[in-house]
Amino acid sequence: MDNDVYYLNNGYPMPKIGLGVYKITNDEMEIAVHSALEAGYRAFDTAYFYGNEQALGNALRNSDIDREDLFITSKLWNDFQGxxxxxxxxxxxxxxxxxxxxxxxxxxxxxxxxxxxxESYRAMEELYDEGKIRAIGVxxxxxxxxxxxxxxxxIVPAVNQIEVHPYFDQHELQAYCDEKDIAVTAWMPLMRNKGLLDxxxxxxxxxEYNKTPAQIVLRWHLAHNRLVIPKSKTPSRIEENYNILDFNLELTDIAEIDSLNKNQRQGNNPDKVHIGSLK
Ligand SMILES: NC(=O)c1ccc[n+]([C@@H]2O[C@H](COP(=O)([O-])OP(=O)(O)OC[C@H]3O[C@@H](n4cnc5c(N)ncnc54)[C@H](OP(=O)(O)O)[C@@H]3O)[C@@H](O)[C@H]2O)c1
Known part of the structure; x- marks a missing residue:
C-alpha cells in the first residue's frame, strides 16, 4: 500500500490521491463519495468555503468505512482568520x-x-498538540x-496545497517545499479540463501508454513528488483518476510535459487575495 501513501513530515501517512470536492453539490455528494470509496479513495479534500462539509460528512458516515481508515482535509476560511x-x-x-x-x-x-x-496558525498548533488534528498546513x-x-x-507545515498543472508548474516553490520537507498537493491538477487534456x-x-490524458497528467504530478486531489462528480472519471498507480512515466515523457510550462496561473494570485476579496 506504501505506493499509495505519502509520509508527511511528522510521519503521518496521507493518501497520494484524494477526491477534491469543490463544486460538488449536496445532491451530487452521495454518489461521488460512494464511487470514490468503491474505486479505492480514502482521502477527501473539502473546505468550510465549499459549503459541502455536512454533505461530505453524511456521505462518509453512510459508508461502511471506519473513520480511522479515512483521511479528511478541511480548510480555515479567510473571513475567520485570527x-x-x-x-x-x-x-x-x-x-x-x-x-x-x-x-x-x-x-x-x-x-x-x-x-x-x-496567530491563526498558532491556534492550529494548539489544536494539533491537543490531538484534534493529525497534521497542519497551509x-x-x-x-x-x-x-x-x-x-x-x-511546527513546519506538513502540506502546502497550491495551484499546479503543466501550464503552471511552480518548479521554484516546489523545490523550496521539497527542501523544507513540506509536501506539495496540487489543486486544479487537471486545469479543470479547460484546454489541457486535449x-x-x-x-x-x-x-503511447494506453492511458487517458487525465491519467497521464495525474501521473506526471506524482512523478514530481506531489499529491493530487482531482475533482469529479462523474463516477467513471472518479475511477479513472484513481487508477494511476500501475504505471510509471519515462523521464523523456516527464520532460516533454514539463516543457509545456507557461508559468500561467488560472486561479487567484495569493499575493492579491485578502479577507473579503473572495466570495
Ligand atoms: N486550496 C485552494 O485554494 C483550492 C483551490 C481550488 C481547488 N482546490 C481543491 O482542489 C480540487 C481540484 O481542483 P479543481 O476542482 O479546481 O480542478 P480539477 O480537479 O483540475 O478539475 C476538475 C474538472 O475536471 C473535470 N474532470 C475530472 N476528471 C476528469 C477526467 N478524468 N477527464 C476529463 N475531465 C475530468 C471535472 O468534471 P466533472 O466533475 O464534471 O466530472 C471538473 O470539471 C478541488 O475540488 C478542491 O478540493 C483547492
Missing part, C-alpha cells in the same frame, strides 16, 4: 463533518495584508509567506 475565530470555526468544521478530529487542517489563503495568518503560500510563518511558529503532447503520450 486566534479565537480559528478555534471556533475549526470546531464548526468538525461539527459539519460529524467527526471529532481532522486528518489535515489548512489555512485556505495567506491574506498577508490582513496580518492574521501567524494553502496558497508563496515562499515568502512560508518563510514568515516558519520564523514565527513552531493538448497534442498529452494526447500522444496517453496513446
Amino acid at each position: 486566534y479565537e475565530n480559528t478555534k471556533a470555526y475549526f470546531y464548526k468544521t468538525l461539527e459539519n463533518l460529524g467527526t471529532d478530529y481532522l486528518d489535515l487542517y489548512l489555512i485556505h489563503w495567506p491574506c498577508e495584508a490582513d496580518g492574521l495568518f501567524i 494553502c496558497n503560500f508563496e515562499q515568502h509567506h512560508l518563510e514568515t510563518l516558519m520564523k514565527e511558529t513552531k 493538448h497534442p503532447t498529452i494526447v500522444n503520450i496517453a496513446k
Whole structure:
C-alpha cells in the first residue's frame, strides 16, 4: 500500500490521491463519495468555503468505512482568520463533518495584508498538540509567506496545497517545499479540463501508454513528488483518476510535459487575495 501513501513530515501517512470536492453539490455528494470509496479513495479534500462539509460528512458516515481508515482535509476560511475565530470555526468544521478530529487542517489563503495568518496558525498548533488534528498546513503560500510563518511558529507545515498543472508548474516553490520537507498537493491538477487534456503532447503520450490524458497528467504530478486531489462528480472519471498507480512515466515523457510550462496561473494570485476579496 506504501505506493499509495505519502509520509508527511511528522510521519503521518496521507493518501497520494484524494477526491477534491469543490463544486460538488449536496445532491451530487452521495454518489461521488460512494464511487470514490468503491474505486479505492480514502482521502477527501473539502473546505468550510465549499459549503459541502455536512454533505461530505453524511456521505462518509453512510459508508461502511471506519473513520480511522479515512483521511479528511478541511480548510480555515479567510473571513475567520485570527486566534479565537480559528478555534471556533475549526470546531464548526468538525461539527459539519460529524467527526471529532481532522486528518489535515489548512489555512485556505495567506491574506498577508490582513496580518492574521501567524496567530491563526498558532491556534492550529494548539489544536494539533491537543490531538484534534493529525497534521497542519497551509494553502496558497508563496515562499515568502512560508518563510514568515516558519520564523514565527513552531511546527513546519506538513502540506502546502497550491495551484499546479503543466501550464503552471511552480518548479521554484516546489523545490523550496521539497527542501523544507513540506509536501506539495496540487489543486486544479487537471486545469479543470479547460484546454489541457486535449493538448497534442498529452494526447500522444496517453496513446503511447494506453492511458487517458487525465491519467497521464495525474501521473506526471506524482512523478514530481506531489499529491493530487482531482475533482469529479462523474463516477467513471472518479475511477479513472484513481487508477494511476500501475504505471510509471519515462523521464523523456516527464520532460516533454514539463516543457509545456507557461508559468500561467488560472486561479487567484495569493499575493492579491485578502479577507473579503473572495466570495
Ligand atoms: N486550496 C485552494 O485554494 C483550492 C483551490 C481550488 C481547488 N482546490 C481543491 O482542489 C480540487 C481540484 O481542483 P479543481 O476542482 O479546481 O480542478 P480539477 O480537479 O483540475 O478539475 C476538475 C474538472 O475536471 C473535470 N474532470 C475530472 N476528471 C476528469 C477526467 N478524468 N477527464 C476529463 N475531465 C475530468 C471535472 O468534471 P466533472 O466533475 O464534471 O466530472 C471538473 O470539471 C478541488 O475540488 C478542491 O478540493 C483547492
